[in-house]
Amino acid sequence: MTASTALQESWSKLGKFAPTLPEPLLSVRDLNVHFPIRRGFVIQREVARVRAVDGISFDIRPGETLGLVGESGSGKTTAAKAVIQLSKPRSGSIKFEGQELVGLSTSAMRSVRRKMGMVFQDPYGSLNPRMRAGDIVGEPLKVHGLATSRDDYRSQIASLLSIVGLAPAMAERYPNEFSGGQRQRLGVARAIAAKPSLLILDEAVSALDVSIQAQILNLLQDLQEQYDLAYLFIAHDLSVVRHIADRVAVMYMGRIVETANSADLYTRPLHPYTQALLSAIPTPNPIHERSRERIILKGDLPSPLAPPSGCRFHTRCPIATDVCSMTVPELRSLAPDQRAACLLAPGYAESAI
Amino acid sequence: MNRLPLPPNEPGAARTKNADALMTEDPPTSSPPLLQVRDLRTSFHTPHGDITAVAGVSFDVAYGETLGIVGESGCGKSVTALSIMRLVPNPPGVIESGEVLFEGADLLKFSDKEMEAVRGDGIGMIFQEPMSSLNPVLSIGRQITEPLEVHLGLKGNRARSRAAELLDMVGIADSRRRLDDYPHMLSGGQRQRVMIAIALSCEPKLLIADEATTALDVTIQAQILELMKNLTSQLGTALVIITHNLGIIARYADRLNVMYAGMIRESGTAEQVYMTPAHPYTIGLLNSVPRLDRPASDRFDPIPGEIPDPGNLPSGCAFRPRCRWATGRCEGTEPVLEPFGDRQKVACFESGAVARSSQVAWT
Incomplete structure (x- = not known):
């Protein structure tokens, strides 16, 4: 069938x-x-x-x-x-x-x-406070092996951040430096990272x-x-x-x-x-x-x-x-x-x- | 449920009649208001610097009326309520200046003991988290009888039957038996009903509900709000509803204050503020809410940018960086709340132009 x-x-x-x-x-x-x-x-x-x-x-x-x-x-x-x-x-x-x-x-x-990407309710609880924003967003790329090189990884993160309306330079920051709305943007960027x-x-x-x-x-x-x-x-x-x-x-x-x-x-x-x-x-x-x-x-x-x-x-x-x-x-x-x-x-x- | 659950020979009975009489007239002009807040300033001194949570707030609450205070996180609406109740945690919080006149007497000058008498007896308060406001190791009966003993001098069986009456009043069935229940045995909605029973137990003249229904499911939220509104209007209690929900204010409040970054930006009757908003922030809020009363729209027209850090507010008007009407004048000077038409007040230099454009948007 x-x-x-x-x-x-x-x-x-x-x-x-x-x-x-x-x-x-x-x-x-x-x-x-x-x-x-x-x-x-x-x-x-x-x-x-x-x-x-x-x-x-x-x-x-x-x-x-x-x-x-x-x-x-x-x-x-x-x-x-x-x-x-x-x-x-x-x-x-x-x-x-x-x-x-x-x-x-x-x-x-x-x-x-x-x-399948997932975005959760609590933008404070769903982001690892010890990881930089860039690595949070880039994690799915690592897990699924979607970045060909270190430079590719960085440039994908930069473009994901700008897609969700964040400055690419924010990749270096930690979650506590973001407001609730910005954290939820990070959560969305992570969710769409693996396309x-x-x-x-x-x-x-x-x-x-x-x-x-x-x-x-x-x-x-x-x-x-x-x-x-x-x-x-x-x-x-x-x-x-x-x-x-x-x-x-x-x-x-x-x-x-x-x-x-x-x-x-x-x-x-x-x-x-x-x-x-x-x-x-x-x-x-x-x-x-x-x-x-x-x-x-x-x-x-x-x-x-x-x-x-x-x-x-x-x-x-x-x-x-x-x-x-x-x-x-x-x-x-x-x-x-x-x-x-x-x-x-x-x-x-x-x-x- | 409809009968007034007042014990005989209580002064509250007379009070209720009084409030009913006042309700028929124009409350703010016919008598001195129940509560007058004047230029209230509350700050928090933290290791990272001082944060001014309430930066000069003035408003009145008339006997028996319902006032809404609406705003987003960090706007100072809850700290305003805590300042009125003198419950701001100190340290780090300090009420810097201002007056809170309750029936003419300045609560900020009261001793701690005098203030204890006001809480419960004069002003009741309900918080968002009924689980953390109730003591988990005391039966709810014990928690309702406590204010009855302290404030009204009711003892033993009299206090207990009054507590059962109060539970009846807030719609908890089988009240006598439920007095022995502990908070964890109740649902979220029932806990909030118990909180209302406690807050109204001594028939305060003012009830402050701070995000009292925010944590509840919508169908339970509707029950609790109707209950609160019905009881306060039966008892003639003035009600201050603090919420971020513009819909709740529209349904229940006679007048409202819109707060942003520690100050009231617009105030007026519900009809005025919702139908002819004159502050850019009010308009932005109304444009950001998904509305079931209008056809579905494709996109929102939200306020750009983020809510400012209360420890690092922009100069001049705090809303300026997010405002599409802002001019050079807004940068240098903080606009104050000024009358705008009949009973509406707005803190914006461009309010005339803003109001005209909002009317265009409506038609």
Whole structure:
């Protein structure tokens, strides 16, 4: 079976609106990442398990941005770590450029990682304070043997620094001499050093001040255009995600509850959780803010050790009925390029899986 | 939840009525304000030199109103709050000069003991990190009853039932039993609810919330903010919301101060500052925020450059190196906050031109 027929098959499983678009760069199918909780002295018994990622599927096509959105504990970061195999999936498939990553050996994974850059949230914690900026940015070049000579190494670093808007002379400095925004630029320079095709951005702008955040978002957009990069953009802030993402997947307690292209998700959210998330964000417009009714969700996130039965959102859902606690909703195509997992969503009952 | 959880014969009851009456009038002109901060200056003396965190800040808070203080990291918004509470860590922090008049009395002249009475009784404060503000080895009941004993003289069972009432008030179910819980048994949102219960336990006239919801998830953030706003308006408590989030201020604040590099750069009602911003920094901030209330834009028009090092501020207007309207005059002289139209104030020599261009941008 060729890759494309396998793909067609999985798409047809996904829904009736199988896209006729280029092959995905990254294709995740039914991914499960579970963390066992062990107790006991000599023999460690598994007493419980946290289903951090519980059967999610998504695609990212070349040059495209998928926004993965959710609150703390939704599993968005665990999903991203599974993509670069930093956390081991229990089951499922992760195909990158047609290659299956689940079960790949460490050495084979290393050469795949060259094609995947990662930018983390904390620009202070993710840069080694004892390394000079140049060596931080150049490390992927060393690891993957991408510099032909010392001079080549230096000139590649200089050009990477100028690409992200830093002066090449800053290569000699240490991370503590940089501001938060400049450090995040360093993190981006390191992530693109090995010329990847996919960048995983895990809350990459969340810790930055708004004026700096806007600069970094502009930088990311420029880089994407210039180098045809695909982004897996993980964030809790839906307003930031709208700005950068082509498509958005909303996660709640390990599952994707809604996925759609940006325009539809923001104008016509179908899942009550997406509606509540959007409604919870205050906009910088006093007239709009004071006239609008907000959906305020009751209660806290349930414990991931004992997730609610049926739809995991039913304990906080403003429209939940008895059926929601008994049946697990599937992600169904409810509109072109829009899928939601809500038993009560318009059209859910009539639609196919 | 809707009933005012005031014990009988408490002066707070009268206070609430008073504040309601005031709310119908124009608060800043009808009576002396609750809080008047005058030319407040706070510095930190560090081995690497002196840092002026608050460089001459003046503003008022009227009885019962909600004031927002907005700005990015290092702008001095939190140090302003800590200075009002006299909680600036010393050393290295020193309140150099100014006045903090709370109901007419200058808190900066108070003894430590007098100040202790003001904290909690007069002014309550909620911080960003509820885990580090709560004592991990004391039950939450103990932590709520402590201010009730110290400030209100409630003892034993009376204090305990009042504490349970307070937990009810902040929306923690099964309150009697929860009094024996320890902070680690609560979620982040519940801890912040407990912090609100403690801060409001003695019915202060002013509540300061310093990035109180920043660490919380958006859906929990919305719960906590609604709770804070509803309780303070029920109790007639004035509220100062300190945040970097322009959306929160737009929703909850009557008036706001925009701070940058230790000074207020623009102030006014929320409508004025958001709809007709007249300081280049305010405009830059508004252009940097992704906005769900407008069509998606392709690119941001962000403020260029970096937030300046507070130990090494540029001469003249501190915003000058990042400002597209800056002229030679901005380099030599620091602009002061001056009235701009009705109740709006701006610290910018070019405010007229800036405001005109911002109106063009809006239409």
